[in-house]
Amino acid sequence: MCGIVGVVSQTQVNQLLYDALLLLQHRGQDAAGIATDHNNMFSMYKANGLVRDVFRTRNMRSLLGTSGIGHCRYPTAGSSSEEEAQPFYVNAPFGITLAHNGNLTNQAELKQDMFRKDRRHINTDSDSEVLLNVLAHEIQEVSTSYSLDPDALFKAVAMVHRRVRGAYAVVAQIAGVGLLAFRDPYGIRPLCIGVNETDRGTEYLVASESVALEGMGFRFLRDIAPGEAVFIDNDSKLYEKQCADNPSLNPCAFEYVYLARPDSVIDGASVYATRLKMGEYLADKIRREIPSGEIDVVMPIPDSSRPAAIQLALKLGIEYREGFIKNRYIGRTFIMPGQGMRKKSVRQKLNAISSEFKGKNVLLVDDSIVRGTTSREIVQMARDSGARNVFFASAAPPVLFPNVYGIDMPTRDELIAHGRTVDEICREITADRLVYQDLDALKRSISDVNPALQNFEASCFDGVYVTGDVTPEYLDRLEHARNSPNKPQVEDAVRTQLNLNPPVAAE
Numbered sequence: 001m002c003g004i005v006g007v008v009s010q011t012q013v014n015q016l017l018y019d020a021l022l023l024l025q026h027r028g029q030d031a032a033g034i035a036t037d038h039n040n041m042f043s044m045y046k047a048n049g050l051v052r053d054v055f056r057t058r059n060m061r062s063l064l065g066t067s068g069i070g071h072c073r074y075p076t077a078g079s080s081s082e083e084e085a086q087p088f089y090v091n092a093p094f095g096i097t098l099a100h101n102g103n104l105t106n107q108a109e110l111k112q113d114m115f116r117k118d119r120r121h122i123n124t125d126s127d128s129e130v131l132l133n134v135l136a137h138e139i140q141e142v143s144t145s146y147s148l149d150p151d152a153l154f155k156a157v158a159m160v161h162r163r164v165r166g167a168y169a170v171v172a173q174i175a176g177v178g179l180l181a182f183r184d185p186y187g188i189r190p191l192c193i194g195v196n197e198t199d200r201g202t203e204y205l206v207a208s209e210s211v212a213l214e215g216m217g218f219r220f221l222r223d224i225a226p227g228e229a230v231f232i233d234n235d236s237k238l239y240e241k242q243c244a245d246n247p248s249l250n251p252c253a254f255e256y257v258y259l260a261r262p263d264s265v266i267d268g269a270s271v272y273a274t275r276l277k278m279g280e281y282l283a284d285k286i287r288r289e290i291p292s293g294e295i296d297v298v299m300p301i302p303d304s305s306r307p308a309a310i311q312l313a314l315k316l317g318i319e320y321r322e323g324f325i326k327n328r329y330i331g332r333t334f335i336m337p338g339q340g341m342r343k344k345s346v347r348q349k350l351n352a353i354s355s356e357f358k359g360k361n362v363l364l365v366d367d368s369i370v371r372g373t374t375s376r377e378i379v380q381m382a383r384d385s386g387a388r389n390v391f392f393a394s395a396a397p398p399v400l401f402p403n404v405y406g407i408d409m410p411t412r413d414e415l416i417a418h419g420r421t422v423d424e425i426c427r428e429i430t431a432d433r434l435v436y437q438d439l440d441a442l443k444r445s446i447s448d449v450n451p452a453l454q455n456f457e458a459s460c461f462d463g464v465y466v467t468g469d470v471t472p473e474y475l476d477r478l479e480h481a482r483n484s485p486n487k488p489q490v491e492d493a494v495r496t497q498l499n500l501n502p503p504v505a506a507e
């Protein structure tokens with residue numbers, strides 16, 4: 001779940017792209033990049049690190065132009081090396097830059113086809129570079145002259161939909177032509193478009209989340225539909241077309257649980273409102289499982305669980321307190337590369353206020369338990385602070401299956417819930433009681449907010465992969481690749497590039 005952004009404006013866009021990426025930083029902390037188009041000439045800068053660390057004044061100055069795209073990366077394919085930071089660029093049949101959020105499931109086959117049939121060289125292990133080359137090839141097939149019209153671009157996107165499997169929300173810029181954005185036929189990853197009327201003319205901004213539009217002063221126009229493509233030419237004229245044969249909306253449920261910012265609205269559902277609902281449904285379950293009077297206080301695990309915890313406490317009529325304080329200078333731990341770094345960062349990130357725990361029966365609420373890194377540490381911290389009983393509740397159901405659509409959890413073994421009963425997980429995180437949300441209740445939490453949303457990409461909870469091409473053999477291959485001896489070296493390289501200390505414990 002990277003953050004992507006694209007803009008067509010009438011003034012210089014470098015600062016706008018930078019600021020929009022800052023608003024999407026929570027979607028990817030490993031690398032960032034911006035590419036702009038200035039009179040048919042691209043300028044691009046990308047590197048590993050947070051947005052604010054990647055771009056220096058000199059880089060910003062070189063990013064000239066009134067349109068461009070940006071990306072902040074959380075790697076799910078290939079490695080975290082700087083070469084795989086985005087945007088990617090090709091120079092034929094036109095100059096094209098591309099930024100991608102999601103993950104392809106047939107990138108290996110596509111890569112072979114690129115070489116054998118389409119005679120295109122892919123220089124990294126990134127699935128996004130493959131996607132760009134498929135798009136470029138299809139644009140080549142439809143372009144009959146030196147100029148490109150919107151219809152030709154939409155035909156190329158229709159071909160991309162036929163060839164590519166998996167999740168992809170994309171912004172791409174064609175030098176001297178305009179900005180193309182599209183979403184996969186299942187609408188797994190989010191993408192929306194906003195407009196800003198200025199004295200100089202109309203500006204359009206496409207972004208992963210509405211928070212980026214709002215933060216940049218753009219009026220939210222709408223979500224881009226699954227399978228749809230929009231094209232904004234360099235004169236700010238907007239064209240739109242459904243390019244998929246059988247589109248159906250299946251947004252990723254995990255966006256609502258954790259990935260997205262709560263102040264975003266995705267596919268018509270406020271993320272904050274869905275998290276409040278998650279808290280309400282979870283309260284109902286807790287009422288059934290833990291006798292009333294046994295819980296003295298409800299506490300969130302900052303940040304993402306707060307809305308659910310607040311509403312849960314309200315519904316149960318139990319006091320809500322903040323027992324853990326977050327160090328705001330440490331990023332999100334779940335999306336960090338490497339278990340050692342994640343584990344160390346939980347302790348650096350959260351600190352307990354002992355007086356809030358002493359002699360109390362506390363119910364800790366988190367949005368999800370994935371590898372159990374956070375919950376294990378947090379339960380221990382609550383005990384060290386003198387809690388009598390530590391109950392734990394998760395606003396999401398057990399995460400049992402790998403995600404192949406843009407969240408980096410490709411192996412079953414790393415998931416704490418895989419192959420364990422709830423009691424066993426409870427013992428593993430050393431809590432006194434553990435309560436998980438039911439999947440049905442999670443889905444209702446989103447549907448209650450927008451009844452038009454009935455189908456979800458929820459594979460990490462139910463093992464159903466909406467794209468239909470993810471077989472057990474595919475998952476085995478993925479696990480095998482992830483567990484290959486190269487992996488620690490990749491993480492070490494990332495750690496060095498990001499200038500991070502070595503982890504306390506090896507994986």
Ligand SMILES: O=P(O)(O)OC[C@H]1O[C@H](OP(=O)(O)OP(=O)(O)O)[C@H](O)[C@@H]1O
Nearest residue numbers: 303304332333334369370371372373374
């Ligand atoms: O079981 P785990 O593998 O630890 O993953 C789950 C935890 O990771 C996330 O927090 P994170 O620190 O990434 O971000 P947040 O501040 O947005 O909650 C999430 O909110 C859970 O707390």
Ligand SMILES: NC(=O)CC[C@H](N)C(=O)O
Nearest residue numbers: 001002075076077101102
């Ligand atoms: N999380 C994502 O959206 C990642 C995009 C792409 N698969 C990459 O690894 O760069």
Ligand SMILES: [Mg+2]
Nearest residue numbers: 301302303304
């Ligand atoms: Mg968290």
